Amino acid sequence: MKITDVTVQTFRYTSSEGRDAEGHGHPADPHDATQTIMTVTADNGAQGHVFGANPQHVAALVKPHLVGEDPFYREKIWHQLYTYQRGNTGVLTDHLLGLVDMALWDLAGQHFKTPIHKLLGATRDKVPAYGSTMCGDELPNGLSTPEEYGRFAEWLVKRGYKAIKLHTWMPPIKWAPDARMDVRACAAVREAVGPDIELMIDCYHHYSRSEAYYIGKELEKLDYKWIEEPMDEYSVSSYVWLAEQLEIPVIGPEYHAGKMQSRAEWIVRGACDITRGGVTDNGGISPLMKIVHLAEAFNMAMEVHGGGPGNLHVLCAMSIPGQYYERGLLHPFIDWEKPKPWLKTIDDPMDEDGFVHISQKPGLGQDIDFDYIKANLVK
């Protein structure tokens, strides 16, 4: 079996989300946008699909490495791309490696008519979710005050969530970051949801040691479950220091480059209480499973960063069960239950008890609307 083609098609849709100057997503007025679908095709007709790859980067650096290879030689292909990364860091990112790896896993699952978590060796079919908010904003009735976070949290609990994570205010909001405002939002949410909901914070990522310490100590009083990357992740010594100072678990790293290698260093340094990785942070399902296995070898908790089907399949194949699926990012103005225009159904349906159920469809299990994509192709 050989890969015969790797294509990326671009299609139009109407988006209701925008990005601020620092790259954080927020609700936005409906506007034209584009999305891409990458398709890896094998000589027997089997295909794998994944969304979000850059067409030029795939054509320049991915396709030449894939065509002619057996699609089941994922480790061989991944390792080839990995060694080519060094000279092509701006293009052949871990994000793109992750998309390629997921497309190959999807192809295998489509070929075998089996969802990926069962190919990996499954552990479960549903995972508790935490509602993960968008970053704070300045939209009235959005997430612009501690009280609005509290009201939204109340709604999330009614929807079924048993855990909530706040992303608080960050630049380019002029007055952000503000550690005291972060704590006020956390307090408002704790007051709104009561003692039985698990709460976490993912705040500004460039606080000083003393600011991070202040937030951590306050969140201990509010019985928060974890504090996530409040400082520059490359200052590993800062994390060693913070993890020693705080009772509340420190979780990370997330965007620190270096895949499983950097996670190994965080673990041996004692820089975190819970380690972390995600399919698009670390180069795909294959390396994320390596991080899971690394964490298991050190009996260290590991929580998966970000949502989407790739992360969900990993969560359903972990022997050391990641406690939560990250659902969102959520906002009062956004209907998360509504599928993206290119999907017929959402990737992460959640029941009333707060469990996200994995798709039993083959591969990544996405319910792709190929007719929509075809009708909206950019020529």
Add this chain to the structure above:
Amino acid sequence: MKITDVTVQTFRYTSSEGRDAEGHGHPADPHDATQTIMTVTADNGAQGHVFGANPQHVAALVKPHLVGEDPFYREKIWHQLYTYQRGNTGVLTDHLLGLVDMALWDLAGQHFKTPIHKLLGATRDKVPAYGSTMCGDELPNGLSTPEEYGRFAEWLVKRGYKAIKLHTWMPPIKWAPDARMDVRACAAVREAVGPDIELMIDCYHHYSRSEAYYIGKELEKLDYKWIEEPMDEYSVSSYVWLAEQLEIPVIGPEYHAGKMQSRAEWIVRGACDITRGGVTDNGGISPLMKIVHLAEAFNMAMEVHGGGPGNLHVLCAMSIPGQYYERGLLHPFIDWEKPKPWLKTIDDPMDEDGFVHISQKPGLGQDIDFDYIKANLVK
């Protein structure tokens, strides 16, 4: 899909190998022996097979955990057995866990009509082998003198091996262990094969620090590739000390309990230069891949211990390529190219250049002679 039955059948064959009082294999006069085949069957008829499980132990502890489970939930099943191990260490060994895990992988491969290394995400289809000798003996023209090791090594090189590992003399041979004799055998082999063949030693496992140091220093002069577990593996501090003292790489652990967890501790302690694991030492293909991933995260070489199809599939799915497949144990009196009576062909065919080729048959890829087994069943 559900597991409906787990059976172990015992059958007779004629063996030409025996075990000494310490459990080491040696050539023996043909004699009656028994072997077992474990079969895991799913409700759709898919089956996985593996040889060597104890019928009573499977009936008592394995079958009750497997029947009713989905055979693709390997991680769930493995984790259940793992937690039950603590109270059942004498029965639910890592060896038995390994056989169960391999049977489940075989079942998956049979179901998908695909060899396991491709389900794992393959890297290659052939692996260089080292010829791994039996332990020394007192059989004339066998492995009873350094000169006989030298002659056998010459023959192995003619057969195609590019690397050879000596297992030297161990108790119950009365005069063993003897560090000087080990070095003499190693010298005789180096002299017989010349400078271009890679050589390793796996000697007595309870030498003192000074004996291990002596052997290591002598093997540095003989340009040996590694020294394998020359001391009690639970004295991790001894290995930290030895790895610091010697230039020649120290490889281990092998039989140290604790699966990927103990390998993690060896790595962070600096107790080895090359880490090690095998499917029946560590509880199967699944945990062995975790050790591979752990080693990869620390950029540490990892060599697979022992032969057989499970280890070969792991070797063909490693991104950090284990350098060698361990072929044997070999002896001048034993024809390794002849299949076991219950196999139609051998598991590890080797070409003239010393490469073992993996089977492209489904699952473990073994060429089982079911007619032979049926005809020789023990009622």
